[in-house]
Amino acid sequence: MQKLSRRNAVSMIGLSFLGTSCLSFKKEPGEMIERDKMKPAALKKGDLVGICAPAGCVSDPGEVREFTDVLKDLGFKVRNGKNVAARYGYFSATDEARAAEFMELIRDEEVKGIFFVRGGWGCSRILPFIDFDVIRNNPKVIMGFSDITTLLNAITLKTGLITFHGPNGNASWNSRTMEYFHKLLFHGESLTFYNRQEDLRIRTISGGIAEGELVGGNLTVISSLLGSGYLPEWSGKIVFLEDLKEEPYRIDRMLTQLKMAGVLNGVSGIILGAFRDCVAEEPDRAFTIDEVFDQHFKGLSKPVYANAQFGHVVNKFVLPVGTQVRINANKGTIEMLESGVIKS
Numbered sequence: 001m002q003k004l005s006r007r008n009a010v011s012m013i014g015l016s017f018l019g020t021s022c023l024s025f026k027k028e029p030g031e032m033i034e035r036d037k038m039k040p041a042a043l044k045k046g047d048l049v050g051i052c053a054p055a056g057c058v059s060d061p062g063e064v065r066e067f068t069d070v071l072k073d074l075g076f077k078v079r080n081g082k083n084v085a086a087r088y089g090y091f092s093a094t095d096e097a098r099a100a101e102f103m104e105l106i107r108d109e110e111v112k113g114i115f116f117v118r119g120g121w122g123c124s125r126i127l128p129f130i131d132f133d134v135i136r137n138n139p140k141v142i143m144g145f146s147d148i149t150t151l152l153n154a155i156t157l158k159t160g161l162i163t164f165h166g167p168n169g170n171a172s173w174n175s176r177t178m179e180y181f182h183k184l185l186f187h188g189e190s191l192t193f194y195n196r197q198e199d200l201r202i203r204t205i206s207g208g209i210a211e212g213e214l215v216g217g218n219l220t221v222i223s224s225l226l227g228s229g230y231l232p233e234w235s236g237k238i239v240f241l242e243d244l245k246e247e248p249y250r251i252d253r254m255l256t257q258l259k260m261a262g263v264l265n266g267v268s269g270i271i272l273g274a275f276r277d278c279v280a281e282e283p284d285r286a287f288t289i290d291e292v293f294d295q296h297f298k299g300l301s302k303p304v305y306a307n308a309q310f311g312h313v314v315n316k317f318v319l320p321v322g323t324q325v326r327i328n329a330n331k332g333t334i335e336m337l338e339s340g341v342i343k344s
Contacts, residue, residue, distance in 0.1 A: 035160035037322060040113075040141045041342040042188050045075030047112040050105035051169065052081035053092035055147045056120020058170065061085045064117055067169030071115070081105060084117050091122045098122065099129030102151075106138050113185075117169040119146030124221075127230060132158035141185060141341070143318070144168050145311065146244075149217030154230040156215070156322040162340050165217055165240075165310060166318035180318040188343035190336040193308070193317045200274075200307040202332030205293055208303035210269035211326045211337065214319060216240035218311070223254040226261050234266035238325055238334075242273035242311025247280050252292045259296065269303040269327045271334065274311035303329035 043049070049071060051064070058064060064084050071078045081101040083092040092098060105111050127150065136159040143164035144152065152163040166181060167173055173181075183189040195202050215232050216222065216239040225231050243251065258264050272293060280286030287295070290306070297304040305327075310317040320340030327334050 035136075035158070038136070038139050038159065038161045039340065039342050040139050040162065041344060042186050043076075043113050043141055044186075044344075046077065048077040048079060048110045049113040049115060049141075050079045050081060050108070050111045051084055051115050051117055052098075052101045052105055053083045053086070053117045054098045054102050054126055054151065055092070055116070055122035056090055056118050057087040057092040058085065058117055063170050067115075067117060070169075070173055076113075079105070079108075079111060090120065092117075095122075095125045096129055099126035102126070103129075103131060103134065106135050106140070109138065111140060113141035113143070115169065116144040116148050119144065119148050119168055119218075121147055123147050123150035124224065124228075127154060127228075130154070135159050135161065143185075145171070145316075146218050147221060149221040150225065150230070152217060152321050153215060153222075153225070153232070157230060157232050160322070162320050162322040164318055164320055164340065167316055171312075171316070172314045174314060176315040177318065180316070184318050184320065184340055188339045188341045190339050192336070193319070193334040195307065195309050195332055196315075199309050199315060202308070203290070203306045204304075204329050204332070205272075205297045205306060206300050206302060206304040207330045208269075209326065209328050209330075210238060210303045211324065212236045212238040212268040214238050214240065214323055214325045214334075215321060216271075217242070217321075219243040219251065219254050220246065223257050226257065226263075234263045237267045238269045238271065238327055239263070239267045240271040240273060240308070240310065240319065240334075243275050243278060244312040245277045246275070248278060248287050248289050248292045249280070251275065251278055251289060252287070252295075255292070255296045264296070264300065267302070269329065270297065270300075271308050271327060272304070272306035273308045274313040276312045303327055305329040305332050308332065308334070 068078050083101050086092050143166045219241045278289045324337040
């Protein structure tokens, strides 16, 4: 990914929540408990935000300094977690320490938003140490992607708090991505996301329009969490999926796993984002990624389209996990039917 680019500050605000519709999750096997949806309020200039490292370690400590500068340029005060520059094998710290760092920022009432230095691998390992009741009692903006998909979906499921699929610290924070960030998290706008002329061309696999609650993220992460109790009931959902540097046969294998688990048949619609560098080492003995998608999705009687601008790409949408949306697979649009935050 590109290095961070520093941008001018824009105004922002703190956090609160609103009870609206209900979500269900499994606290114990077979036990279903309803949770009210919560919306964080928009951030404002002068807010304190935290950076933590719940997954992989950074290879260059300069990435932490640069990300801190980006957030300061936005007008935030920044508190770095204890592990952001640490290393423990391919993690930043032990499972318990990474979870404790995250929960410390959650409990800190001065911290109004939490961002992540990078993804990698490791968020699934800290889930047993996360106190979801504490998160529910201390709602705040939480945003990341890639391996952070684990935390986003688990938190939205277990607490009802809307979370945000957007850039980590080691990803690109350019003007296009910041436009979504500002409108969604500063001003509380209900956006319609669509590819622009400079982006990949939308490819409609199965046309149509559908509405539902938006869930998803990285395909590898989603498939690895099946059966864990940290993913939603799929019926009626709009699921978005992306991945990076996976050969087509691996994508095929993970989509097959989702299909056998009833995910693909249960959802109302599917949005495929950037599957960057998902090419075969031996193309003469393989399918292309588009052929794999066609094999899995052309027969579905629900809207499916590919190449949406989220995931491991430079110009990223910032998608609100847990909100109601309407998708149009013919036009390649995601329309928010409610705001993702509460405006002051």
